[in-house]
Amino acid sequence: MIIGVGKQIIKRLGYDVLTAGGGKEAIEIYKENQDKIDLVILDMIMPVMGGGETFEKLKEIDSNVRVLLSSGYSLNSQASEIMAKGCAGFIQKPFYIKEFSQKIADILKED
Secondary structure (H helix, E strand, O other), rough: HHHHHHHHHHHHHOOOOOOOOOOHHHHHHHHHHHHHHOOEEOOOOOOOOHHHHHHHHHHHOOOOOOEEEEEEEOOOOHHHHHHHOOOEEEEEEOHHHHHHHHHHHHHOOOO
16 A cells, blocks of 8 residues: 555656565566666565665666665664665655655756
8 A cells, every 4th residue: 555655646746656565576677677767765674675685686786776765764774874885865754745756856866
């Protein structure tokens, strides 16, 4: 349900969206659609493979992958480590759509 709502919000912001039910599926989708993906939004806590491991695998596939990390916790040690490894941004949940939209736009502008 959360993925569906997130997808609708991002679509309303004007972006095309691919969704994954967890980290492992996200890796497969990225491999198949890498040339179409400008930004990956990861949650720290995901089924099968968490955000940290997923980020590492994405970086192995594409060292320039842009990732917006999301968490219900503040920048704890694990999130801080991911940021230090080249994650493009962080947003703490819950967040406002305006704040989320701005984070996405800022990351995509860094081209």
